[in-house]
Amino acid sequence: MTTTAWPYLDPHQSRTHEPTPYEYKLAATLEEIFHADGHELDDVVRGLNARQIRTPDGAPWTEESFRAEMHRLGA
Numbered sequence: 001m002t003t004t005a006w007p008y009l010d011p012h013q014s015r016t017h018e019p020t021p022y023e024y025k026l027a028a029t030l031e032e033i034f035h036a037d038g039h040e041l042d043d044v045v046r047g048l049n050a051r052q053i054r055t056p057d058g059a060p061w062t063e064e065s066f067r068a069e070m071h072r073l074g075a
Contacts, residue, residue, distance in 0.1 A: 022056065029053050
């Protein structure tokens with residue numbers, strides 16, 4: 001009998017820093033939106049704006065600004 005060795009996966013292996021308060025709040029709000037409002041991009045943007053969660057520069061979210069922020073946070 002052989003056993004398969006599973007590679008060690010650290011759930012935070014791609015982190016370069018601890019999440020900021022903004023990142024924690026955004027993540028929690030996105031979870032709430034996915035649960036209550038939907039998973040489509042327009043659902044997410046509408047949900048963020050309805051909850052008055054703003055972009056880092058304080059503007060309301062648009063589909064373009066959400067995509068850009070997710071790209072920035074994922075880099």
